[in-house]
Amino acid sequence: MNNHKRNITLVVADTQFLTNEALKSILSPLYQVVHLVSTKAGLLQYLHQETISLVITDYTLFDFDSIDDLGEIRKQYPDMGIIILTNAITHIKIKELNDSGIKNIVLKTDDGDELFHAIEAALKGKKYYSGDVLDILLKKDGPMEDASLLTTSEIEIVRLIAAGLSTKEIAVKKHISFHTVMTHRKNIFRKLSVSSSPELMMYAIKAGLIDNIEYHI
Structure with missing residues (x-):
């Protein structure tokens, strides 16, 4: 230098x-x-x-x-x-x-x-x-490739779900409608091929979207 x-x-x-x-x-x-x-x-x-x-x-x-x-x-x-x-x-x-x-x-x-x-x-x-x-x-192993299909907004919603927020609370925090949050949730579940919030959280932890400590049961 x-x-x-x-x-x-x-x-x-x-x-x-x-x-x-x-x-x-x-x-x-x-x-x-x-x-x-x-x-x-x-x-x-x-x-x-x-x-x-x-x-x-x-x-x-x-x-x-x-x-x-x-x-x-x-x-x-x-x-x-x-x-x-x-x-x-x-x-x-x-x-x-x-x-x-x-x-x-x-x-x-x-x-x-x-x-x-x-x-x-x-x-x-x-x-x-x-x-x-x-x-x-x-590194291409694991569910990373599927998780990377999520948009930035969808990833944020996954993290808010992990933090324990309800759909209504997420709508208020993000200043969007309840219906918009529901649409995001449906798209997230479809993209990641999961059928429940606990399954989504396990997927998100494995994919690196959230840490274990971020997940509030």
């Missing part, structure tokens, strides 16, 4: 103190400005006030409502790079991120070179998945 600081402003958006401080220590000698934020409000404030070249975030720990939040940021700041740095990633979530225009993903267990490769790619507007992320994408 170049020993001279580059005139680039980065934001590290993570709720883990040690992660933020470690990344700042690694990146500060190389890039002119490295901001640390632990809330979405703090991130949006920096994006509004300054020209940010790159955001590095663990979206699973941050207070994003969904991946759609990241997609909206991507639309508002199309020239800004976004890197996902996480240990909670699945085939389905990679697809969701890709659909939102976010195509730079690295695991926290990867070595430093992978992160720097991702940074350089993101700054040039190019895609970069680390080797371990590519391994996840290449």
Whole structure:
């Protein structure tokens, strides 16, 4: 890497103190400005006030409502790079991120070179998945392929069902009609070839749509 600081402003958006401080220590000698934020409000404030070249975030720990939040940021700041740095990633979530225009993903267990490769790619507007992320994408066993047929909205509804929300509560939360939620449910059941909510939950856990801890009986 170049020993001279580059005139680039980065934001590290993570709720883990040690992660933020470690990344700042690694990146500060190389890039002119490295901001640390632990809330979405703090991130949006920096994006509004300054020209940010790159955001590095663990979206699973941050207070994003969904991946759609990241997609909206991507639309508002199309020239800004976004890197996902996480240990909670699945085939389905990679697809969701890709659909939102976010195509730079690295695991926290990867070595430093992978992160720097991702940074350089993101700054040039190019895609970069680390080797371990590519391994996840290449795994074709299990129900992943069927689950990937679900739309982003359908995946969100599966997660709300897993959280214990009723059809009426889902309709209120998503600001859609009861009938629309029922239609989504029918489509989800049809696509995944399941016939009950418990069967849907087991399928969703195996497919990586939800974690065991997300499922409320």
